[in-house]
Amino acid sequence: MLTLAGVGKRYRRRSVLAALDLALARGEIVGLLGPNGSGKTTTLRIAAGYAWPDSGEVRLAGEVFDPDQATLRARIGYLPERVPLYDPFTVGEYLDFVAAARGLHGPSRASAVARVIAAFELDAVRTRVIGRLSKGFRQRIGLAQALVGEPDVLLLDEPTNGLDPFQILEARRMIRAAARGRGVIFSTHILQEVAALCTRVVYLHEGRLVELAVDGRDAGLEVRLARASLDAVRARVHALDPAIELRSAEALGEDRHRLVFDLGRAGVARAELVRLLAEFADLESVGEATPDIEQALNAALAAQARGAAA
Amino acid sequence: MRGFVTLFARELRHYFVTPIACVVIAVFWAASGFFFSFNALFVAAPDMVSAFHNMSLLLMLMMPLVTMRTLAEERSGDTLELLLTLPVGEAAIVAAKYLALLVILVLMLAGSTLAVIPLALYGTPDYGPILGGYLGVFLLGAAFAAVGLAASSCAANQVVAAVLTWALLLLMWFVDYAAALDGAGGAVRWLQHVSFSVQYLDLIRGVLTRGAVVWFGSVIAVGMVVATQVLRARRA
Incomplete structure (x- = not known):
């Protein structure tokens, strides 16, 4: 569904990604782990079409995703690390704007907005101004906008960042529900998050991906x-x-x-x-x-340390 | 341009759900009305040329306050990442924002047309130059808006965007002063041609010369191209 092949990215002299390969299939929830500065956000930005790779290519449903392919972006839902909201707008107005920008018009737009409002339980705040809502609601609105128009791919950059434990549980439930029928990549620092949500885990280290063995597939x-x-x-x-x-x-x-x-x-x-x-x-x-996620991560890190020493 | 109408509607709505547009428009109306009345009552016979002159200076002062938020606010508020990942092009984003600025400009100038009423009541104004003068001031304001939009695309902070716009507008207003320098030589004519303060003199008299239209049109085009290219570069 979404493929990043040999993707490389440099910011000034610093190499952030080096020949990164990642394929996402429908129904998968891929957890993207890595320390701060490892390139998780850059990977998601490239996959979302916000940044362009210096080398390699991104394909969405077989088509090359390049700067002039604006239409392909309608098939991707993206929640950046800092939730992009227009504070003076009401929740309904904001979601309606996102739906219209995704090319939905008339009844299909109204039903797309109604669907995400119902899915993320935003009905009670639909007419409230976004700037006056709590962080939990703001995060929900961010998730809702990413899902407007039923995109094939959902990219979430630290979607539970800053939420309290109850909100985290709620956000996980919503992400799980949102993942049905589409491919999801989400980045996080929280190992339990990955264990609770993901069907596959990759660890980003020095610009490359290391597949972690979880779910007993590599027992x-x-x-x-x-x-x-x-x-x-x-x-x-x-x-x-x-x-x-x-x-x-x-x-x-x-x-x-x-x-x-x-x-x-x-x-x-x-x-x-x-x-x-x-x-x-x-x-x-x-x-x-x-192996649980922590053991898998430790094993991957140990292997990398051995590789570096060799 | 995919998404243009949606973006334009959002942008225009943004001006009116916040007090920015109302305050700027109200201040412009009040200030232009005050200058017109003061001029008519205490200085000289009422005429629109001096009113257009004052409007031009007011626009140079106030337009950066409107343009400063256009793209700098999207950047500082993290919504630029949303816009650039929606299925809309950079040119549509810039054009929508620019058109919304022109709507604000038209509303600013529309209030000032009240000045024509006393002229019509107590005299026999020639409407041709008045209409031409309004077109000229609109063209000048549209050029200011394009410069402001380009400056806002380069800044992450709205205050920086406003200061940068004022700096650029002042530079383009006074650039002909350099013609007075020794050694300006052949550049004199060129400097006078690109100076806003030289070009606008014909505009406020209602004379739209081809050179002025081409020059202000070029400023608008360059401003929009710069803003579009800066947005494209943000993806890099």
């Missing part, structure tokens, strides 16, 4: 030990193969008999690893490990 290996010292086994495993890495260091605290391996990174086959472990300890059970 690791979880080994529970009946006896023997965990530390000894760990040391032994390291001694056997330095490439094998413990993914779940925090498990050592509460549960000293649990080891989690990232098979993809360990460089050994599952059977081979189990055989090696069995030589040094009594294995109680061996099963699939589903």
Whole structure:
């Protein structure tokens, strides 16, 4: 649906994105993680047509998205990091303006506005001036404008930024509902946000994307030990193969008999690893490990650190 | 230009949901009325040439107050990101904003037409030069608006946009003074041709020369092109 291929972007001398590849399919909610300044906003701006890449291309439904393709922008809903609202306007006037600018006229415009007002529960404030509304409502209006006209792709830049915990839960519910039938990319710093919403997670590091394994699609290996010292086994495993890495260091605290391996990174086959472990300890059970988002992120960061050191 | 009508309607509405337009228009009417009345009662016989002269100076003072928000406010309020990701082109955004400015300009000048009533009641005015004078002042104001729009596209702050516009307008008003410098040589004629203060003298007498129309039309065109290109550059 939306494809960024080899996208590069520089601001003055600083390279923000370097040959970034990202494909978004219908029904996907892709979480875009990364530290401040990693290029998340730039990625979304390029995907939304607000900024243009220095290299590479953006395609929407197979068509190249270039500066003169204004019509393609109607198929993208975009919520920037700072919600773009006209404070003197009422909620209804603002959403009506966005609908008209998206090329909707007459009854279809009225119904498009009515749909988002209902979806985001804005009916009570429809005639209120935006400038006098709370942050939660302002964020809702921002989400609503992104969805006016039923765009195929929804791009959300830190959509829950600055909201209180209750508003965050509400915003998540709305994003989940909004994602039906379209592709969504959203950026955030909050790992729980990603775990709660996303079908896929990518981590932006030094201008490149690293796909994170979540949802058990790239399951690791979880080994529970009946006896023997965990530390000894760990040391032994390291001694056997330095490439094998413990993914779940925090498990050592509460549960000293649990080891989690990232098979993809360990460089050994599952059977081979189990055989090696069995030589040094009594294995109680061996099963699939589903890494959570934090473990996946830690693994990706560790791999990058190794790559940089090499 | 896709989205032009929508953007124009929004822009015009924005002027009237905030007090900006009403205040500027009211002050312009009051000031131009005051100068006309003062001139008629205490200085000389009432005529529209001096009224147009005062209107021109008032426009130079007040137009930047209207134009300063056009694009600078969109930028500082983060709504420029919304506009540039909607399916509308940069040229449509600039043209819509410019047309809304012209509507404000027409409303400013419309109130001043009340001055013609006493002239008609107590004399026999020649309406041709008056109409020509209004067209001339409108052309001058339209050029000010284009300069202000271009300045607003370059600034992220409305005050900076206003000050930049005043600086540009003053420069273009007094540029012919440079002709008095030794060594101006062949540039004298050119400097006088591009000076607002030289060009407007014919306009306020109701004489629309081809040169003046071409010059002010060029200023308007350059202002709009600059604003459009600055918006395009924002995407880079």
